[in-house]
Amino acid sequence: MFFNELSQMMTSGSDVTLTVRSQNGTLTVSVFPKVKGLKDEAKKHLQPIVLTGTAEELDAEFFNIVSEPVKKATGLLSDMKAFEDSLARVDAEKKKATEQKKTADKQADERKKNFERLIARAETQEKEGKNEAALQTMREARTMADGDSVATTDKRITQLKAKCMQSIF
Numbered sequence: 001m002f003f004n005e006l007s008q009m010m011t012s013g014s015d016v017t018l019t020v021r022s023q024n025g026t027l028t029v030s031v032f033p034k035v036k037g038l039k040d041e042a043k044k045h046l047q048p049i050v051l052t053g054t055a056e057e058l059d060a061e062f063f064n065i066v067s068e069p070v071k072k073a074t075g076l077l078s079d080m081k082a083f084e085d086s087l088a089r090v091d092a093e094k095k096k097a098t099e100q101k102k103t104a105d106k107q108a109d110e111r112k113k114n115f116e117r118l119i120a121r122a123e124t125q126e127k128e129g130k131n132e133a134a135l136q137t138m139r140e141a142r143t144m145a146d147g148d149s150v151a152t153t154d155k156r157i158t159q160l161k162a163k164c165m166q167s168i169f
Contacts (some may be wrong), residue, residue: 005063012105013081017048028052031066035077039084046073046118119153120165126160 010016010033017028023061032048051058118141125134138157145153 005067009063009067009070009074011074011078014078016070016074019048025054026052027055028064029058031070033070033073033077035074035081037084038077038081040080042080043093053137111144111146112117115141118144118148122156122160124147126163131160132161137165 006016015034015036017030017034019032021028021030027050030048031051034043034128038152050067051062051065053061076084096119118137122134122137122141125131125137135157138160142153142157144149
């Protein structure tokens with residue numbers, strides 16, 4: 001009966017510490033609810049429930065006195081823990097999103113550098129009269145083009161195709 005009553009006061013994941021002291025025929029019982037892993041400093045301001053009386057008096061009134069305060073305290077502590085856990089999840093998701101953005105930005109920068117490198121190589125090849133090679137390099141650059149550079153690259157490919165056709169005739 002004792003543990004059944006006690007468990008009904010508690011929320012899932014909460015603890016209740018009971019300290020019993022006997023002195024001169026009376027008992028002093030301290031009841032302290034807590035939740036493991038709670039970081040909030042407010043938990044330090046929670047005071048234990050302290051009852052003093054004979055064993056018979058405590059048997060008769062213990063659960064009537066401590067039931068409601070323990071339910072409230074364990075509920076509050078559990079809510080605080082759930083809030084902390086949700087903040088931790090939000091922080092983890094935010095960190096993950098930041099890392100993903102950094103990775104995407106880094107990939108975009110690499111892609112842009114490769115695009116610019118290929119454009120420069122195609123221009124060099126064209127100046128050297130290597131129009132076929134310049135066309136191939138420009139087509140490779142086209143796969144990395146984005147935004148306005150797509151249209152510009154397409155225009156350069158068309159021009160290089162025309163130059164290649166002229167050299168055939």
